Amino acid sequence: MADQDRAQDPGERRLSTRETADRLGVKPETVYAYVSRGQLTSRRGPGGRGSTFDAKEVEALARRGGRREPASPSSELAVRTGITLIDRDHCYFRGVDSSELAAHYRYEEVAEWLWTGEMHRGKRFVAPRDALAAARRAVAALPAHSGPMDQLRVSVIAAAAADPLRFDLSERAVLDTARTLIPTLVDALPTPASGQPAVEQPDTGPLAPRLWSRLTAEPSDAPCLRALDAALVLLIDHDLAGSTLAVRVAASARAHPYAIVSAGFGALDGALHGAASGLAHRMLLEVLERGSAAAVVADHLRAGRRVPGLGHPVYPGEDPRARTLFGLLEDVPRARPALQAAREVITTTARHTELHANIDLALAVLTVATGMPAEAGETVFAVARTAGWVAHALEEYEETPARLRPRGQYCGPRPPQPLP
Template identity: 80%
Template sequence: MADQQEAAPGRGGQRLSTRETAERLGVKPETVYAYVSRGQLTSRRTPGSRGSTFDAKEVEALARRVGRRESATPGSELAIRTGITLIDRDHCYFRGVDTSQLAAHYSYEEVAEWLWTGELRPGMRFTAPRDALSATQRAVEALPAHSGPMDRLRVGVIAAAAADPLRFDLSEDTVVDIARSLIPTLVDALPPHAPKSPADDALAARLWSRLTAEPATPEALRALDAALVLLIDHDLAASTLAVRVAASARAHPYAIVSAGFGALDGVLHGAASGLAHRMLAEVLDRGSAAAVVTDHLRAGRGVPGLGHPLYPGDDPRARTLFRLLEDVPRAHLALQAAREVITTTARHTELHANVDLALAVLTASTGMPTEAGETIFAIARTAGWIAHALEEYSESPLRLRPSGQYHGPRPPQRLP
């Protein structure tokens, strides 16, 4: 079998087979490919072999990172106590409530308010203050025409901060008030693609008009709103850790959101759905998932939208979003393309769809641009970042200050 091959030396040093890599990491072979799909490992096919090989040094580095996560204990610098999100047995929970159930019954604004305050307020709507929105719109409009949505969001949060003289008040009530106004300000400052229906002032409807000119059906809006709920938080992802560090230093809420945007701005995090969007568009254009998957694997890349290190089985967020997208007629072709990608890849190894693939089905089927998934992700996650900041503000300041392990030349050294 391919995974039973011997380790192959190459120009990059010793290379390990999939089986050897899985043994070194202490995981199943399918998890190795999940690491590849998330950009944490790079695979390469050796001439004359049917299996993938992995650079031994890269595997060792990943093993050390995984080992540190597993050895972390409460109170250490790698374990941060939180009461927001629990990921357990292929389920994701916000404050102990299944996120799929939350997405099925409540809007994004209702769930965000509940996470911040503990109170569920039916019909909750967020409104952008006139002064903050005006300042943010002027800043966004001053950007070059080729600027993308994330450029606008990053500039928008800075402009909104400058317009708020109370931004340094870190009391819980003020922070929550800032959150209620910042999120709609960021959405409403994005240039519209189509007029919003005056009868629908929900955040999902306003965001829809900023992402596509196609009319929104109730089923499509429901899927977008559910995506916003499902993406609010996901434990200590890279952007959330950045937010906690900033909040530990007592940065104000606008600054912690800026820290989150900075960490989010990468193909391995917030922009991952864009890769899946492009892949689905190519599958639809070429009419063959097999050809597209083959091209990705031949180039040594993982297949976008498949596998997640925290879920050995289905990503529950993808499962929920796929169900909702089945009720959206225009999404049927993209859904079929996504399923063909999953089926094709399953011939080699069992990898399950993650939320990036489901989000790509939504964006690719509704006339949204490639970067729309990242915009949805960023707006959704802002609510989770505020929840984490509220938690961190109640902890001792500057507690997230790890010590570096120096590996440079030992002093004294000569003056250069």
């Protein structure tokens, strides 16, 4: 052991065993294991009670990645992050309420702040010509029945192929990639009316109107664009959701930014994640067509299906993102029928079980009210979350490489087995 009973330097900051364990994300007994291996030094505390540790030494060990408990088969994977905190009925980005951010800033501004910790008013994202041209050619080559998520997937691959410097994982290079990839994804999407990109040249305007023109042929107005922009902000990150975990695993293996976004798209493609708003969209259309939420909810329950857009595993009450987006949709006159349909679904289901609205239901109200297709919600989700994935990749690039490599619990036949 490296315990030493030397006098403490008055200018030296010492941590208790508990504080050290919390900083490293381990149990107190693991702290002493670090001491026995020579990775930390300890001293007796005042009066000989307990041990203390040098704060700088602990911080250095944390930066080296010498933290985290080895995951037991039944333990929950925990990854330290400074991006998103979900606390009861609030979601915070870098300690700031996400609903407040959505009320005061545009998506590009929040994305930049999430990446750098600095807020720049009026920030714009512009796609580079070569990457945009490659992405548009890739989208144009897809079969006619391809949806927007197919188009986003090939766009990110085409943009990667057009960037010979994509393997530069320095913070500056990754940020430059993010600032150009997101507008490339949006501007490569065809417009509903023509099936072709809206303009030949890169667009320099705000992102929300550009995305709007790719999702619906209906005209936009200020309240609608405000709701869409807020939805992008609210969906920018949500702690370690399935797609974000996939991104961090890819980043841990030092995949380049385009590849980590592709990993996110892959995990997003499911009814329990990014595609959930499409199910809620179709349900609201059915409620509006049949004029009764009760009949539609009854059909779901009779078939043993969950009612789309209700309940969320991390919120005991209403999803705060849904609450914020519903509030903005109140200012959109054309959204009133869809809003009323959503409320009827909530109250009807509440007779059987206490489930609250989540962001998928609010997003479905937006897409139904504005003539967008059922897949539009997933498109909004994917574009928005790309910025959050990049933020997580930047964090993961600072960690020990390939650390997110859990060990499997083998449950097959015991070896040796005969040759088949």
